[in-house]
Amino acid sequence: MSDTIEERSTNKLEQVVIRFAGDSGDGMQLTGDRFTESSAMFGNDLATLPNFPAEIRAPAGTLAGVSAFQVHISDHDILTPGDAPSVLIAMNPAALRSELHDLTAGGTLIVNSDAFDERNLAKAGYSTNPLTDGSLSDYSVYEVPMTSITLEATKPTGARPRDAERSKNFFALGIVSWMYTRPVEDTVAWIEQRFAKNALVRDANLLAFKAGFNFGETAEIFPPAYRVLPAPLTKGNYTNISGNTALAWGLVAAGQLAKLPVFLASYPITPASDILHELSKHKNFGVRTMQAEDEIAAVGAALGASFGGHLGVTTTSGPGVDLKSETIGLAISMELPLLVIDIQRGGPSTGLPTKTEQADLLLAMYGRHGESPLPIVASKTPSDCFFAAIEAVRLAVKYRTPVILLSDGYLGNGTEPWRMPDVSQLPDISVPFASEPNGAEGEFLPYLRDPETLARPWAVPGTPGLEHRLGGIEKEDVSGNINYEPANHEHMVQLRAAKIAGIARDIPLVELDDPDGDAEVLVLGWGSTEGTIIAAVRRLRESGCKVAQAHLTHLNPFPSNLGDVLRRYPKILVPEMNLGQLSRLVRAEYLVDAKTYSKVQGLPFRIDELEAAIGALLDD
Amino acid sequence: MTDTAVPLTTKKDWSSDQEVRWCPGCGDYSILTAVQMLMPDLGVKRENTVFVSGIGCSSRFPYYMNTYGMHSIHGRAPAIASGLAVARPDLDVWVITGDGDGLSIGGNHLIHALRRNVNLTILLFNNQIYGLTKGQYSPTSEVGKITKSTPFGSVDRPFNPVSLALGAEATFVARTHDLDRKHMMETFRRAHDHRGGAFVEIYQNCNVFNDGAFDPILARDNRSDNLVPLVHGQPVRFGKEDQLGVTLDDQGRAQVVQVADVGEDALLVHDETRDDPGLAFQLSRLARGPFEPTPMGVFRAVERPDYGTAIGDQLVASHARQGPGDLQALLASGSTWTV
Structure with a gap:
């Protein structure tokens, strides 16, 4: 020894x-x-x-x-x-x-x-x-x-x-x-x-x-x-981290950066429960955790906490998102911050609780009645879950909207070495609460919007003079009073859509990796497939193939340059652990001939599988 | 959020500028009036008061209160209000719900809010019918109820809301009705002042879809013989000449007796502070429905730590033990190495 x-x-x-x-x-x-x-x-x-x-x-x-x-x-x-x-x-x-x-x-x-x-x-x-x-x-x-x-x-x-x-x-x-x-x-x-x-x-x-x-x-x-031998990693202090732990720590960080107490309400579900377990330990950070009686109560309690000026968060997996949909719609209507984290697993129904999948993208995008858009953020590696949590919170509080953060079982349970960031370098993402009446006659108008972000004021109980009533019934623009007028409803539907679409101006452009700029095939991915896609592209390049690669972390809205990037390539391949959900979205949005490479076995892609699929498209 | 003196207010200060839109003659009006009249007496501020409701006729209530409010989604008010009350123990959070909202679609949230003893004042308007959807039977409708969805009579048995709340071990459980403003105000005041989950069932008349449902006990001529007042520390008795009372039979069941037959000393003395909810539960079973002598008042009022405070205490204790959270140290709390 x-x-x-x-x-x-x-x-x-x-x-x-x-x-x-x-x-x-x-x-x-x-x-x-x-x-x-x-x-x-x-x-x-x-x-x-x-x-x-x-x-x-x-x-x-x-x-x-x-x-x-x-x-x-x-x-x-x-x-x-x-x-x-x-x-x-x-x-x-x-x-x-x-x-x-x-x-x-x-x-x-x-x-x-x-x-x-x-x-x-x-x-x-x-x-x-x-x-x-x-x-x-x-x-x-x-x-x-x-x-x-x-x-x-x-x-x-x-x-x-x-x-x-x-x-x-x-x-x-x-x-x-x-x-x-x-x-x-x-x-x-x-x-x-x-x-x-x-x-x-x-x-x-x-x-x-x-x-x-x-x-x-x-x-x-x-x-x-x-x-x-040790790998020549970038100098710094490292720890080995799983996606779920990184996500939990990202929420603690986001609470500090947003200057809001974190309130997590969750119902235990595989493979998301570890986030609840981890956050339950950190009460000295002012983190409140509540194990709710069901998924609906969990998102409801988180939304109630957000109304009270806390950072309301709920963690779950696909079946739980199904149950939370109505409350997410309420949050869209009331325009309050809320973070819903979906650690995706194989579906439908109970499906494969311990296996990974990426098949909740369209659920996140469209899984509510009515016109109910919300921002979607996806993490791409275990350690990236930390930053994805901060980004999701940034959007939720700035735009007063529910945000769905998509991770998956592979990221949640998988680990990688992580060069820990200097937390003093993390961005301030705080937004002020409303403190004064904003109406011409000294009244408070809860739906009077910021002209740039279209976000409405976030006025929390306890603030004198800003008493107001929110709800799921359609509201009159500006005053927030109940309103059933046809023109007002259309106006509000458009406003809510424009608010979310406008977030495209506030997120990073998609990065295109095309060393010579003349690749014929673009591989477009999202979420946890990034590592495998990059590895497969590297191998193909080593054998002389020209392949471009881009990866999305914002799924709604898309980065504003995505259409331009996609249209540069005659062939686009979208590898996804579903039957083609992102490719369907980009085809609809940009009228490009994106092809799906699909795998739904509860397991991540292998490099050689992707290499072969991309190679086949190159030869096509 | 500053803690200064509570300004003097009147009912008008607590009324919003929104037109009240219940059907003319609805029992909800008198409940709203009772609450608005009570608020100036509670020593609380409008900005620290929140009304949260679900969906249904009664759930329009928050729009009419000049406080913070949320008209949420069907059945979920206790869950949403729980999050708010746990996050903000400094607030007075009221939940307004009905028999469909609170006992059918939202039954799970109601019992868990009560079980946890979340600091909420829950008013359940029970009219034994679905009003907003125009007249289907509800989970408190009597067996055999003929409605649009049960043209041959309903076949399922109703909940007794007070029994249900006691079964969930609610720490404060009461019943009142929409025809007695004074009793409502006194009951609501007690519910408000109770720290923890307070549940009040209000018999409320829906004059459009279920008119007169509570007449057998609430009509003027019926009250003396069918309305049983619960007074803490007093024998349970009622009747025009106080000739009726309640005892426990040899099976431990509450029963109505002639005082003359059993003697005053045999009557059950009401004790709302009993730790065990068993006796209160027996009283809640005295009537099989609002057509037999029915107790009104506070069934149970016991002290327990409330959920939000207990969670807050853990935060304080954790802070005292571990010090304030250090994010950089948290990231390095596992095995680390330097490259």
Whole structure:
């Protein structure tokens, strides 16, 4: 354990993609997280892809219960969790069967051979043992009796075998930590802290982890350990962050920057609940959190808080957005700030709760009755969720409008190293509340608009002289009184639309990446596909293809130069994890022949898939 | 938001300039008058007062109050008002709802607002009918009600709003009616002064779609025998000559008795402060509907920490323990490294 990385004879690797797979109860997410964390501390660039079933504990040993965690570590800048693992750790036959098809040819396969008994093989649907029937001959297979060595190693703790066996994930982590020369001290300290309250478990995990590491070193069945050197990242202070944590912190930041107390009301829903959990911890920032009785109450409470001068936020996933639609419409009519965060998952209905998708764009755009436009912001990487939250809040408070922020399960649960910003450099996004009557006769006119932004005054209860009534019934322009006149309604519909459309003047232009300016194909993306699209475009350029690329973070309104950018290219490809929602919008808006490249498998795009799709369009 | 002396006001100060548009003869008028007359006596400021409503005839109420107000969407007023009351414990937040709005489409929000003890004063106008949609039966309509949507009579059983509120363990539960302004004002005052979730059911006549629904107990000639006043600390008795009273039978059920038969000492003494809502619940079950002797007044008034204050206390405690939030430190609160 005292070896330093320099002393060991190691093979250098530029990058590696490792997938841990086991039963839901095997602790694979924890193992993957821990390996990620120590790689981050070591200085690798990385990206992760957790993939787990919706069932908390599906029957042990079955395919339905397989939980996997993929991590891509690299000595250079990477953008995705990797297309396919070159190393697979399979804790049982079901994990092998479920994940093997992704392992690259010639890849490394480490299996817990103790788990390959008749019963587990049958549960996984194997009629013969793959470890002995020759079916794994394309891979470098390492059979390690992880369960029995773990039991032996943890004997000094006196733990009962059933409990001791549960430390086998740390044994696996030990092996992989040795294989990739990860520093062990961090993990030891982490285990000591994490399991401090249960000495038995702590000691068993420590012994198992060390046993795994030592097994790698002494068993002489593995090739010499590999090194993936630190990546030359931009200088600065880094942390490893998931999209949901970045989003929660972005909301804390946005509250400070907007000088408003954050009020989060949410109903638990996968994969958004982590944001509620995270924000619940930060009450010393003045953040109020409320676990509402349902999705409708959550958005209602957030809107009520906004009426009271707080930053009202609700977090959810697609099914929750369905339920919140009516209240979002009310916020549009009352013209109050409100932030609705949708961590998209596979739909329709319950769909794939733990899997990712981008199929709520049209829901965000049109999922309300009447003419009810609102701004839509989408985050593109886990760490970008921090900035996307601030941007969404900026628009909500400045224009007094609900804003929908679209993230997804891939971003929410995925992690990447993040060079933490200097918070003193973040922008002031505060807007003043109304404090004085604004009418010619000393009266308050709640719908008298700012001529530039078309936003109406935000007057909060407690302010004398500005008492007014809001509501969902159509209002008379300027006075805000109930009004059913035909011409007034049309005028108000137009005004609300113009207010949102005008935001195009206040958002960044879309950046076009076309090095020579003469590409034939433009790849247009939005949200979480950015990393994969850029990686695919890079590869094509390396092979001499001319491809342009642009990525949207504002989906409504679109950046004002988007039409000009699109019209420059005879061919446009829009890769989306839906059946073509953005391409439909840009076709309608700009009359361009945008083609869809679609994937709806609950999984992000792979680089090679996109590369092939773009290549096909180039050849077309 | 400054805390200066409350200026003297009159009913007129609390009335907005909007024309009141309920049907002539609607019971809502007398409720509005009672509230507007009460406000100057409450020692509160207009700017710190908010009326939030849902959808329905009664929910037009906020437009007529010269305070802050929100006419929201169907059934959601308790949820929206909860957010406001939690964010702004300094405000007086009133919820105006009806039997359809509060007990049908918004029933979930109502019971949870009461369960949490959010600092709200909730007035539920119960006319046992859908008025705004022109006459369908409501969740408080009696079984067999013939309406446009139930031409052969409704077959589902009604909610008893007071029982429901007590079941949700509301800390303040009362009933009043639109024909007795004094009783309304006194009940609303108590509800307002209660810290926490206060629920008031108001029997309200819809003279267009359900006229006379409460006549069996509220008509002049019927009141003495069918309206049971609840007075804290007093035996529950009523009748022209106080000849009737309420006791618990051997099954623990509230029942109407002749005082002469049981003796005064056997009568149930009303205690609105009882921790256990069981006895109040029995009183709420005394009548099977507003055609039998029906209690009016405060059923329950107990003290519990209110939800918004409890959340605010956690913020204060967290601030004291951890100090003010430091955003830069938050970003660096996980494992970090320097490149």
